[in-house]
Structure formats: C-alpha cells, structure tokens
Amino acid sequence: xxxxxxxxxxxxxxxxxxxxxxxxxxxxxxxxxxxxxxxxxxxxxxxxxxxxxxxxxxxxxxxxxxxxxxxxxxxxxxxxxxxxxxxxxxxxxxxxxxxxxxxxxxxxxxxxxxxxxxxxxxxxxxxxxxxxxxxxxxxxxxxxxxxxxxxxxxxxxxxxxxxxxxxx
Amino acid sequence: xxxxxxxxxxxxxxxxxxxxxxxxxxxxxxxxxxxxxxxxxxxxxxxxxxxxxxxxxxxxxxxxxxxxxxxxxxxxxxxxxxxxxxxxxxxxxxxxxxxxxxxxxxxxxxxxxxxxxxxxxxxxxxxxxxxxxxxxxxxxxxxxxxxxxxx
Numbered sequence: 001x002x003x004x005x006x007x008x009x010x011x012x013x014x015x016x017x018x019x020x021x022x023x024x025x026x027x028x029x030x031x032x033x034x035x036x037x038x039x040x041x042x043x044x045x046x047x048x049x050x051x052x053x054x055x056x057x058x059x060x061x062x063x064x065x066x067x068x069x070x071x072x073x074x075x076x077x078x079x080x081x082x083x084x085x086x087x088x089x090x091x092x093x094x095x096x097x098x099x100x101x102x103x104x105x106x107x108x109x110x111x112x113x114x115x116x117x118x119x120x121x122x123x124x125x126x127x128x129x130x131x132x133x134x135x136x137x138x139x140x141x142x143x144x145x146x147x148x149x150x151x152x153x154x155x156x157x158x159x160x161x162x163x164x165x166x167x168x
Numbered sequence: 169x170x171x172x173x174x175x176x177x178x179x180x181x182x183x184x185x186x187x188x189x190x191x192x193x194x195x196x197x198x199x200x201x202x203x204x205x206x207x208x209x210x211x212x213x214x215x216x217x218x219x220x221x222x223x224x225x226x227x228x229x230x231x232x233x234x235x236x237x238x239x240x241x242x243x244x245x246x247x248x249x250x251x252x253x254x255x256x257x258x259x260x261x262x263x264x265x266x267x268x269x270x271x272x273x274x275x276x277x278x279x280x281x282x283x284x285x286x287x288x289x290x291x292x293x294x295x296x297x298x299x300x301x302x303x304x305x306x307x308x309x310x311x312x313x314x315x316x317x318x319x
C-alpha cells in the first residue's frame with residue numbers, strides 16, 4: 001500500500017488494532033489447542049471433509065500433513081496476534097486460513113456431507129457441526145483479519161496531535 | 169515484507185507441527201489411515217477380492233445410513249448402519265454369528281462408518297473385513313448394485 005487510503009479514523013485507531021488482534025489471536029490459539037493435543041482425531045475430521053483426500057489419487061498423506069501442521073500455524077499466528085508482533089502478517093495468515101475454512105465448510109455443505117464436528121474448536125464428536133452460522137462467524141473473524149491486514153494503524157503521536165482527523 | 173513474514177509464520181507452524189507429530193508421542197503415521205487407532209489392525213480388501221468373496225457367499229454389511237442402503241446397495245448386503253448399530257446388531261446377531269466371512273463397506277475414503285462397525289463387531293467377537301474405498305471402489309469396478317430396501 002503505497003498511497004494512503006482514506007480509512008475512517010476509527011479503523012486506524014491503535015487501540016482497535018490491539019483489541020482485534022487480541023480477540024482474533026485468542027480465537028486462533030483456543031481453536032488450536034484441542035487439535036494439537038489430539039492430532040489423530042483432527043486428521044479423522046479432515047478426512048470427513050473429503051476435500052484433499054484421502055482418496056484413490058491423493059492417498060492419505062495430504063490430509064495427514066494438513067492435520068499435523070494446520071493447528072500449529074493457527075497457534076503461531078494466534079500468539080503473534082496476541083503479542084502484537086508481526087500483527088499485520090499474522091492477520092494475513094489468519095485471514096487466509098479463514099478463507100480456507102469458509103470454502104471447506106461451504107464445500108461440505110454443498111456436497112451434502114454431514115459433518116458432525118466441524119473441527120473448529122474441539123475434535124470430539126460432540127463438537128459444533130458445520131453450518132451456515134459457522135460460515136457467518138468465520139466471515140466476522142475474516143473482517144477483523146482484513147482490517148488488521150489492510151488498514152495501517154495511525155501512529156500514537158499522530159493520534160494525540162490530531163493529525164489523523166486532519167488527514168482524513 | 170508482508171509475504172515473506174507470512175510465509176515465515178506458515179513455515180514455522182509447519183515445522184513445529186511436524187516436530188510435534190514426530191516426537192510428542194501424540195502423533196500418528198503420516199502415511200497411514202487415521203481411522204485406524206494405534207495398535208489396531210483391520211483386514212482391508214480391494215473390490216476384486218470382495219467380489220470374489222461375495223460370489224463364494226460372504227455376508228456383506230452396509231454401514232451407511234439406512235436411506236443410502238434403500239437407494240442402492242451391494243446385492244445380498246444387509247443394512248448394519250453405524251448410526252443405529254445396537255438396534256441393527258440385535259436383529260442381525262444370529263446371522264452374524266453364523267457367518268464365517270463378513271465384509272463391511274461404507275461410502276468410501278472419507279467415511280469412517282465401516283471402521284467403526286468392524287471395531288464394534290470385533291468387541292462382540294465377530295470378525296469383519298473392510299472393503300477398501302467402500303462403495304465408490306465397488307461401483308467404479310463396474311460390479312452390480314441393487315436398488316430398494318430388499319437385500
């Protein structure tokens with residue numbers, strides 16, 4: 001972003017970025033814990049999506065690799081968002097993952113696959129199913145990730161001197 | 169910078185994930201089937217073997233939901249849906265105990281039902297083989313199917 005877009009001052013407020021980062025990060029870290037503790041159970045949920053296998057052509061490896069690595073990408077991105085380190089980049093990663101989740105759930109719904117657990121926060125059978133509400137929630141999180149990725153927060157000094165209000 | 173750091177985050181996540189899977193003791197074999205629990209063994213047979221066994225009188229069990237069975241199933245197969253295992257098992261128990269060769273199938277790779285049914289049968293001392301890749305493997309091989317609720 002070379003030219004400065006005219007984002008509303010509220011979206012550029014550093015406190016908003018801090019809050020959105022902490023919330024999004026907390027969701028991602030929380031979502032990763034049960035999957036990290038139970039990789040095999042998470043792999044079974046990935047299979048149920050039937051998106052990247054297992055299948056005759058793909059075998060088990062792609063789905064297994066995704067199941068082993070995805071929760072750790074979530075936890076790394078989530079921790080960075082909470083800490084406020086590389087927040088923009090971590091939000092871009094989180095946003096990309098959310099797009100993948102939305103596509104996966106929409107795909108499963110479209111294929112008529114009955115997911116008893118979406119594999120979002122827990123790997124147990126009693127977990128949340130995959131439905132339209134889940135997609136709505138993911139889109140909300142995606143909006144937060146988009147703000148953190150595309151809107152540069154105003155510098156605190158600029159904010160105090162009222163430069164933000166003037167520039168907009 | 170954004171792309172480089174984002175790739176770094178993904179790379180670090182992947183590395184940690186693979187290390188955790190390899191060394192934490194909680195991991196699983198990345199080349200294997202996660203439907204099969206640790207220390208568990210199933211007899212998984214390809215469609216051609218299943219067909220040969222069917223021709224010799226093997227008992228086939230359809231572990232998909234009953235609605236799928238009633239739409240179409242392998243000729244001679246009996247419904248033992250995973251979502252109504254107890255009820256169906258009670259009805260079929262005499263047949264199951266009298267069969268020496270049992271094959272379970274479900275909707276294919278992403279489907280866990282045949283593993284769950286075979287596991288529950290084993291707990292009841294009934295051995296069942298699993299049709300590898302299930303229903304799609306059977307239909308892709310061009311073997312016959314039968315519509316309707318009758319076996």
